Amino acid sequence: MNQLAPTGRLGVYLHVPFCLRRCPYCDFTVAVMRNVPESDFVEAMLRELAQRRDAFTGRRLSTIYFGGGTPSLLSVAALARLLEAVKAAAPERTTDAEVTLEVNPESVVEGWAEAVVAAGFTRVSLGAQSVNDAVLRQLGRNHTAFDVRRAVERLHGAGLRHISVDLIYGAPGATMAGFLDEVSTVAAWPEIDHVSAYELTFEPRTAFTVAKERGRLTPWDDDLLASCFDEVELRLAAAGFARYEISNFARPGGLSRHNSSYWVGDDYLGLGPGAHSLRVEGASGTVVRRANERSTRRYLSEERVSATFEELTSETHLRELLMLACRRVAPLSLSELRGRSARVDTVLGPHLDGWVERGLCRVVEGEVHFTPEARRLADSLAAEIF
Numbered sequence: 001m002n003q004l005a006p007t008g009r010l011g012v013y014l015h016v017p018f019c020l021r022r023c024p025y026c027d028f029t030v031a032v033m034r035n036v037p038e039s040d041f042v043e044a045m046l047r048e049l050a051q052r053r054d055a056f057t058g059r060r061l062s063t064i065y066f067g068g069g070t071p072s073l074l075s076v077a078a079l080a081r082l083l084e085a086v087k088a089a090a091p092e093r094t095t096d097a098e099v100t101l102e103v104n105p106e107s108v109v110e111g112w113a114e115a116v117v118a119a120g121f122t123r124v125s126l127g128a129q130s131v132n133d134a135v136l137r138q139l140g141r142n143h144t145a146f147d148v149r150r151a152v153e154r155l156h157g158a159g160l161r162h163i164s165v166d167l168i169y170g171a172p173g174a175t176m177a178g179f180l181d182e183v184s185t186v187a188a189w190p191e192i193d194h195v196s197a198y199e200l201t202f203e204p205r206t207a208f209t210v211a212k213e214r215g216r217l218t219p220w221d222d223d224l225l226a227s228c229f230d231e232v233e234l235r236l237a238a239a240g241f242a243r244y245e246i247s248n249f250a251r252p253g254g255l256s257r258h259n260s261s262y263w264v265g266d267d268y269l270g271l272g273p274g275a276h277s278l279r280v281e282g283a284s285g286t287v288v289r290r291a292n293e294r295s296t297r298r299y300l301s302e303e304r305v306s307a308t309f310e311e312l313t314s315e316t317h318l319r320e321l322l323m324l325a326c327r328r329v330a331p332l333s334l335s336e337l338r339g340r341s342a343r344v345d346t347v348l349g350p351h352l353d354g355w356v357e358r359g360l361c362r363v364v365e366g367e368v369h370f371t372p373e374a375r376r377l378a379d380s381l382a383a384e385i386f
C-alpha cells in the first residue's frame, strides 16, 4: 500500500465571483459588475456540475460551501437551485452535511435570513472585516459596523445557529489597541460561534500593495503583528473561543467542518471560475489537483470549462498534510495516515524527528501535537518540508 487511500469524504465549493467593486487588498478571482448575469451563471454552474458528477463516485458528501466573490449577490432562489442540484448529484451524503454561505453584511436585509435558512443553509460566514467605521472605509467596504451587528441579529433571529465573523488586522490606519477592542466587541456577541482573524497580506498588484510600494501606506511591523496574533487568542479565549487553526477560533461545536476537511486531506470539488479541486486516486497512487480557468466571461460562454491539472505523488500530498497540520491545534493522527499509506514514516519521519528535538511538537500514541511556537513558525516549517 504505497499509494495514499482516499478518506471517502467530499466537500463541494461553489465559487460565485461577482463583487460590486474590488476591495484594495483583494486578489481573489472576482468579476466586478453592477448587474450580475444570474441566470447565465446558474446555468453555467449547473452545466459544470453535470459534467463533473464522477467526483461524487465512491465519496460521501459532507460539506458544501458557497464562497466568492460575493455569493449573497445572487438571489436566494438562485442559491437554493444550486444547492439542491449539488445535493441531488450526491448519491451519498452525511445526514448533517454543513452548508455554508459567505455573506456581506449589507446583503442581510429584512426577511433575507429567513429565506436563506429555509433554502437549507446551516452556517453563514459574515465578511465583516471590521466593526470600526473608519477602518471599514480604509478597507474600501460598503457596510458599517451597525450593518454587521444587525446582520448577526437577523441571522440568529431566523434560527441560524452557526455564524462566523471575519476580521482583518494590520489594516492601514488601524492600531493594535483599536483592533483588540473590535475583537472584544465581537467576542461579546452571544449569537456567533466562530471568528476568523486574518492578518492583512499584501498580494502582488493590489491597490494596497501599489500604495505600499510608492510609500503611501505603512504596514504594521512584524513585532506588532506577532503580538496581535497572541493577544487576539487571549481576548477570544476569555469569551469562550478556542483557537483551532492559525486564523480560526470557535466556541464549542462551532468549528468550520468545510475548512477542516481541506486540512485532513478530504477530496474537494470546486465549481466556478478559478475554483480548485482535489481528488485522491487511490488505485493509481496519485493525487490530482485541478484549477478552473479564472475568466468569468469564458466560464459563462464555454460549453466545457477549461482547466489545468497537476499530478502530485502521494509523498508530496503527505508533506502538504504535515504542513497544514503545523497550523492546527488538533493533533495529526499518524495512525490514521498509516492506515491510508505505508509510506508515512519514511516520508514524514525525518521532519518529525528534527521538530521533536527542537521542541516544536510531541508524538504521543500515534498523534503529533504541535506547540503554539510551531503555529507561529508555520510558514518557515513549510519551507523546510518542500
Ligand code: SF4
Pocket (backbone or CB within 6 Å): 018, 019, 021, 022, 023, 026, 027, 028, 030, 068, 069, 070, 127
Ligand atoms: S468583497 Fe471580498 S471577494 Fe469581493 S473584492 Fe472585496 S474582499 Fe474581494
